[in-house]
Amino acid sequence: MGDAELVPLGVLEEQVLVAVLRTRGEAYGMEVRREIERVTGRDLAIGAVYSTLDRLEAKRLLRSKRTFGDGPSRRLFELSSAGARALTETRAMRDRLWRGVDVGGLVAMAKG
């Protein structure tokens, strides 16, 4: 409940959430950054990624836990149900926005 759910996600927030999904259980700061760079070609600052992850957790869209044992200790993030809802809603919103837009024409326009 609360307003946090009603506020649509920012672009970076959306990318980070999707990257967390894509990295499947290996979602720690640097890995999320790498994933976004790998897919989008955007070289994000680790600070921006880290603070977005932390903020999303404060908004309860992500959960985090610590790994112990072999290898370095890490804070691993995973999507909460609220995060899943927020992502679905954002995506649905985008789909609605695009619905009926002449994509072919747009591409042609972009090519000049």
Place this chain on the structure above:
Amino acid sequence: MSPNDDSIQPRTRLLLTLLRALLPRAERDELLADVRAELAERSRAHGDAAATRWLWWQTVSSAPSLLRWGWWRERTGFLPPANEFRPGGPMLQTWMSDARYAARRLRARPTYTLLAVLTLALGIGGTTAVFGVARPLLVDPLPYANADEVVTFWMPGWWTEEEFLYLRDKFTGFRAVGAQRPGDVTMREGDAPSRLLPGRQVTAELFDVLGAHPLIGRSFRRGDDVQGAEPVAVISYGLWQELGGEQSVLGRRLTLDGTPRTVVGVMPRGFWYPDPEARIWLPKALDPVGRNGSWELVGRLAPGMTLEKMGPHLARLTSVMHERFTYSKKADKISTAKLTPLRETLLGPMRPAIVATFVAMALILLIACANVAALMLGQVEGRSAELSVRAALGASRGRITQQVIVEALLVGLAAGLAGAGLAAAGFRILAQSLPIGAWGESATFDWTMFAMALAIAVGAVLLVVLVPAFSLWRGDLRGSMSSARTGGIQGRGGRLEQGLVVAEVALAMLIVSGAALLVRSVAKLYAIDPGIETAGVAVVDVISSREMEADARRRKIEEIAAALAELPGVRSAAGAMKIPLRGGGDSFGITIEGRDIERSFTYFRIVTPDYFATMGIKLRDGRLFDGSDQESDSGGSIVINEALAKKYFPGENPIGKRMGGGFTGSWRIVGIVQNVAEAALTDEAEPSRYYLARQAAWFGNAGSFVVRTTRPGDAEGLLDDMRRTVNRVAPGFAVQSTTTMSRVLDTAVGPARQVMTLLALLSALALVLGAVGIYGVISHFAARRKRDWAIRVALGLPGSRVVTHIVGQGATLVAIGVAFGALGTVVLSRLLTSFLYGVTAVDPVAFVAASAALLAVGVLAAFVPARRAGTVDPALVLREQ
């Protein structure tokens, strides 16, 4: 090359250190380890230079978001640091998002916001300013050590030096007792004209009683106030600064009243006694047989004593007094014995005005609160569709109430700021228009007032928000959504809003009827004929050195009067020892030749020849003073007033009769003039007699010059010329003040006039606020029943009936409010009793006038929305919904 710690270049190491410092402490090591791994990866793939560039970029572009987020998380307190066990909560964040949302809403409704903020700001600013002005008197600590131990004696201004010296070592229960009386002096430096120093004559104990210590030098000590002692003085900080502010002021000799006095001490900054006007304190050489009853006694209670425990000590004291002195019934000091705390004595005469103004301002604030509450209620109801959607989506009532509270707090914050601004702007005006004398001049506006304004604002807003919150808690949000959808008729409800209007009108009634009472009372005071023509008379009060010889002083006074009469625009000028409307002044015994009369006193005025013409006092019989009244050592001419003629010469013509008393010799009555208001405007006619300065001695060191201008409006403009003339003709005289007879009359009318002006202004404000409130509620009422009206009009009801009905609604609310207000007035108008003259606190005329004013305003305010509702096309309304 592997970038482990040993091989990393110093520049890279510096960057890593920087990044490390930016990262949150709990996770910096693991995050940095990841960064290093990535750095090594990149250096392998793209070379060292590219890897270093990458690190540069990472560090620089990480900084803003890390710093911002770190600050937000750690410093604002809006979020507890998150971890597995305490993941941080959205609770506080909702407050922030509410604040943002409320700010957006307020920006989107500028009229509502402006109205709410300004309305509240008026009330807040007003109460803050009154509090600020009254603070030095009511709240601030007095500049005396343990001020609650300091008390004043009964019958202030009635004690004599003889009494004080007799009792001096007989006071018990006190640590010390001193005496003081007014003692303004002239100060002369070189050839410059004398100037007046407001001051006090005191006994040596005074500063010990007050527990006040000088900043430099000493205060008075035993022996300073005996006859033959070296004349000394203690000066105020302000006077010291004017004299140069040097240590060397100690030992400096000032020429005061023509005699040199040595400055022995300077009081610290902020010290005042008995008001901020006094600038110099002089020990009086006490006269063991001094019978001039003009002293006030102040004492400090002995350690452990309280006012309640002083009874036996006072009884002992009065029995000691009884052994030595006898008192007439009128001035009985034995049976009236009572001690009063110093603060009460200082505040006493000003309290009613301060309390009345403060109450009026608080009422304005309450009216403003009611108004804003009604506005917010309207907003909440206007939002009912939105709120019910929120509720349907799962927002709790608490959550929605929180939003309303946040919005109210924002309004309150803005109103507090605006109110502080208003208070600062209106502070000076208020300080000068309140009848509080020197305190008005010395009151200052400071930051505590700012805090005060904000505190009042928060209090007011919490009061305001109760109303919409109550309506939310009571209301059925989901129900209102369905009715909003169907455009349902909501004839009922709005009772809370109506209650607010009733309260507002009742509060306004309190102020308006108070103002009406004072207007009536003040009008009655001005309707009194003071026996003089006040318009076009300028007044200069002077004081001459006490040491000046009486004859020389009289000649100087005649010279000044002659010089003033020469000024352009002046018809006549005269001097008088005391002018009317300023307290009784001297009275002396009276004898009538050839007759035995009961021992009695009459007022005793010494004037120069043109006095009657200048003051516009009319001759009733005989003649006025003229050239035939020459200088004389034994008697001369005398002019009496009608009251004296009536009392001592009933049924006979007093002209030509001789009388004595006061001065030696035989005095012939040459004329009778009309009565004037001798001491106060409201006094009965008092017998008084006038002597010519040339024939009788001018025995005081103070006096006034009056000048009648050729045109009545010119008096004010002449004052500077008059002051210069006095300084030029008689440098030994100090100008104490300049004023006009009209202002003297205003002062004589008293604090009632000033309080009336304030209350009249506040009434206007209350009426405006009331009108806004009524307008808002009635137009809301009309809008809510729009459909209802439209159907009726469509069925044939004339539009005028709609108007009558809605105006009737407004009038009913106002009438109920007036009735409640009238009840309150009965209680509250007691606050004004001390200002009232010729009317009682429950005055039917004032009541009726106030009620009529409120009803008129109410009907007018209701008429506007009523007309709108009555003239609307029903087809349009029905189609719209």
